[in-house]
Amino acid sequence: METIIxxxxxxxxxxxTHVLERVNLDVAQxxxxxxxxxxxxxxxxxxNIVGGFLRETKGTVAVEGAPVTGPDPGRIxxxxxxxxxxxxxxxxxxxxxLLSRPAAERDERVKHYTAMVGLTGFERSYPRELSGGMxxxxxxARALAADARVLYMDEPFGALDFLTRLKMRADLxxxxxxxxxxxxxxxxxxxxxVQLADRVLVMTKRPATIAEEVRVDLPRxxxxxxxGYLAARDRIFSIMGMDxxxxxxx
Amino acid sequence: MNQRIYHIILxxxxxxxxxxxxxxxxxxxxxxxxxxPLEVLRxxxxxxxxxxxxxxxxxxxxxxSWGFGLAVLIGVPLGLVLGWFRPAFAALNPxxxxxxxxxxxxxxxxxxxxxxxKDTAPVFLIFLASVFPITVSAMAAVQxxxxxxxxxxxxxxLSGFPLFRRVIFPAALPQVITGIRIALGVAWLVVVAAEMxxxxxxxxxxxxxxxxxGKRYDLVVAGMVMIGLIGLILDWLxxxxxxxxxxxxxxxxx
Amino acid sequence: MKLIRTLVTVLTVWLLxxxxxxxxxxxxxxxxxxxxxxxxKTFGVGFLPVTCHLTCPVxxxxxxxxxxTDLFQPMRFSAFPELKEMxxxxxxxxxxxxxxxPMAIAxxxxxxxxxxVHLGHRDGSAVVVHKDxxxxxxxxLRGKTVAIPGRYANQRLILFRELKKVGMTFDxxxxxxxxxxxxPAALQSRSVDAITSGEPFxxxxxxxxxxxxxxxxxxxxxGFISCVLAxxxxxxxxxxxxxxxxxxxxxxxxxxxxxxxxxxxxxxxFVAKNYYNQNPRLLEFVLSKPPDRxxxxxxxxxxxDFEEIERLGKEAGVLKGTAHYEDYVDESxxxxxxTVQPPVFEVKK
Numbered sequence: 001m002e003t004i005i006x007x008x009x010x011x012x013x014x015x016x017t018h019v020l021e022r023v024n025l026d027v028a029q030x031x032x033x034x035x036x037x038x039x040x041x042x043x044x045x046x047x048n049i050v051g052g053f054l055r056e057t058k059g060t061v062a063v064e065g066a067p068v069t070g071p072d073p074g075r076i077x078x079x080x081x082x083x084x085x086x087x088x089x090x091x092x093x094x095x096x097x098l099l100s101r102p103a104a105e106r107d108e109r110v111k112h113y114t115a116m117v118g119l120t121g122f123e124r125s126y127p128r129e130l131s132g133g134m135x136x137x138x139x140x141a142r143a144l145a146a147d148a149r150v151l152y153m154d155e156p157f158g159a160l161d162f163l164t165r166l167k168m169r170a171d172l173x174x175x176x177x178x179x180x181x182x183x184x185x186x187x188x189x190x191x192x193x194v195q196l197a198d199r200v201l202v203m204t205k206r207p208a209t210i211a212e213e214v215r216v217d218l219p220r221x222x223x224x225x226x227x228g229y230l231a232a233r234d235r236i237f238s239i240m241g242m243d244x245x246x247x248x249x250x
Numbered sequence: 251m252n253q254r255i256y257h258i259i260l261x262x263x264x265x266x267x268x269x270x271x272x273x274x275x276x277x278x279x280x281x282x283x284x285x286x287p288l289e290v291l292r293x294x295x296x297x298x299x300x301x302x303x304x305x306x307x308x309x310x311x312x313x314x315s316w317g318f319g320l321a322v323l324i325g326v327p328l329g330l331v332l333g334w335f336r337p338a339f340a341a342l343n344p345x346x347x348x349x350x351x352x353x354x355x356x357x358x359x360x361x362x363x364x365x366x367x368k369d370t371a372p373v374f375l376i377f378l379a380s381v382f383p384i385t386v387s388a389m390a391a392v393q394x395x396x397x398x399x400x401x402x403x404x405x406x407x408l409s410g411f412p413l414f415r416r417v418i419f420p421a422a423l424p425q426v427i428t429g430i431r432i433a434l435g436v437a438w439l440v441v442v443a444a445e446m447x448x449x450x451x452x453x454x455x456x457x458x459x460x461x462x463x464g465k466r467y468d469l470v471v472a473g474m475v476m477i478g479l480i481g482l483i484l485d486w487l488x489x490x491x492x493x494x495x496x497x498x499x500x501x502x503x504x
Numbered sequence: 505m506k507l508i509r510t511l512v513t514v515l516t517v518w519l520l521x522x523x524x525x526x527x528x529x530x531x532x533x534x535x536x537x538x539x540x541x542x543x544x545k546t547f548g549v550g551f552l553p554v555t556c557h558l559t560c561p562v563x564x565x566x567x568x569x570x571x572x573t574d575l576f577q578p579m580r581f582s583a584f585p586e587l588k589e590m591x592x593x594x595x596x597x598x599x600x601x602x603x604x605x606p607m608a609i610a611x612x613x614x615x616x617x618x619x620x621v622h623l624g625h626r627d628g629s630a631v632v633v634h635k636d637x638x639x640x641x642x643x644x645l646r647g648k649t650v651a652i653p654g655r656y657a658n659q660r661l662i663l664f665r666e667l668k669k670v671g672m673t674f675d676x677x678x679x680x681x682x683x684x685x686x687x688p689a690a691l692q693s694r695s696v697d698a699i700t701s702g703e704p705f706x707x708x709x710x711x712x713x714x715x716x717x718x719x720x721x722x723x724x725x726x727g728f729i730s731c732v733l734a735x736x737x738x739x740x741x742x743x744x745x746x747x748x749x750x751x752x753x754x755x756x757x758x759x760x761x762x763x764x765x766x767x768x769x770x771x772x773x774f775v776a777k778n779y780y781n782q783n784p785r786l787l788e789f790v791l792s793k794p795p796d797r798x799x800x801x802x803x804x805x806x807x808x809d810f811e812e813i814e815r816l817g818k819e820a821g822v823l824k825g826t827a828h829y830e831d832y833v834d835e836s837x838x839x840x841x842x843t844v845q846p847p848v849f850e851v852k853k
Binding site: 283304305308309311312315316319358359362363364366367369423446447450451458459461466467491494495496497 | 506507510511515518519522523525526529530579580581582585586589590592593594597598683685686689692693781783
């Protein structure tokens, strides 16, 4: 498959703090890649560089054949702290990236993606009236409606409760399979990464680099008790220097 | 029912206690200069019968409406621009911070020299009093805006005026409205000072005129009471703006 | 956005409505009878609601009733600072004003091109103490707080002169500046021990029963001048006729006031109601008890009076003494008091 994200020898420092060191990364078209690593290691920084919100100190970052110079409407970021606009209704949010399109097409797409994320009936609601999980769905729908080819997701389910998180993962996989988008997903939750990804990139502590990548060739929906799932999970735990069963905080 | 007790009956009880204490205090002090609540009410009645009460309320509201309206018209865009463009902020902020603490009373001589004693001078003073809180709050609203909204907007390719109109302005609006509410309080507060200039109508004028009129302190207090009551209504009106869906998210749970 | 649309609509409608209401109720935009009077042509003359300025409203009233036009527009102020600022800052709108004599001289010293063209009154000031106080003569003021209308008030100079007679200076008393309308309340609450300004604020304390006159200025400085009519030199040059008519009117209405007690009582009524917004009883009191408490007959400026003010002002440190009678007085307008005839005017009852 065609590689659409290429990161070569990427370094990043904020003043004298070195965050990233010698990061290399390739993501193929339509691939679902998760990046895991210890808290504060710099995985969000990496995603922000790829997304165009930060400039690398050294190295090359290219997406879809061109160096990244800034954010791009074709590649939408889904934020951990939720970037849904609270002054707009659900449908206005989902249609936010579509204002240049004809009204009929806009309504059509908004309707379609509202249904896809399961928010039909909430079109006129304001974000403050929704639960955290629903707000994240609005943000995902907004990115999909705008026809983004790539989704950058920065711990999007981090603030949700356990059951909602499980449900959101299943929905995200369903949407990804239907839409064939490329997804780069940053999380500190190893279980989440193994449940979602085609490939998991494991980062080291700061200054961070990619320690190893773990391919997860399991059919979806994944059985969380299958030997393949448990093997992949334990492999990542051990890369991060932790015992799978006494792991504790990551 | 509980709500009603809290928001209607409790203030009424406080008010009644205050009036009683006022009445007793005046009676005990034996002062025949400071009026009792009843005398103030009679003073208000006298003003109402002469048609002066309505005239004065209209005059004060007219000056506050224009002074404050102009302050909003200039202060909000100015504040938003200052909050957004760093060079504009660097160039103008010190100047604004110098002008801001100067009391409108200090501007009275300047207002008379520039505008004479027509309605323009008090309008100017009220404008001055309210334009700075509005500008500063709009400025802070943009500067304190959640970065995630800005990033999301940039991600969708917004920049320049569309970015301003579709994201920065609505994101700043709740705090802008809070600033407007505070500024309206200030604008109404300075109406007395603004009408110390020789205009010949208004609630502030009523107070100053009553001092000229010899022992008419009932009218002085009547003017104070009217200013207070109208201030309450104005605050309630601006507060109702905070209930609109576009800004309600900015005020937390109420 | 709904909020913005609502706000803009409501504000526009509100501004329109309040402007029309204000125009209708206070500016008389829709009053056809008022449209012809006082529009454009006439000039403003500043005054305060004190008896020292009484000839201003009386002249206006008589002229309005006899000629059915406005000779000038009387502009009422509450305190001298605002009046002075308007006079200096907007000379085309208010080219003439009643003003404290030493203040007019001081302005001239500071290079402001104005001239005193006439007097507005004589006498009509007093020093008043609380009736329960132990102050019975000037010496008793030692260590006491005395309120005066301002640095450039002539009341300050006469106080200075009277203190000097008994071997005292301003160092022996405490002087505070206070707008005259606030003085009665200050005396009643005894936050000051004595007050001095133009009437009717001195009479008010007597009428309300807590003030006692220490001395009337007419008894210690007969013909005392508190306030004068000052005019911008530009207006003297460009509008000589109007200024002459104003001065003639003031001289004549002064005579009219002094002509009879009926006139005084009538003046008290229409001035209190239409110009001062005071209780008429107050003006009736100060214009009649005693009848010579304040007088309005000899209003042509006289050199000796002003030289005394100049001398005292310099001695008290209020004036520099750099402007002299011929600098700040223009005698050419004032008619000879002996020839001035009061207008034939009676108030219709």
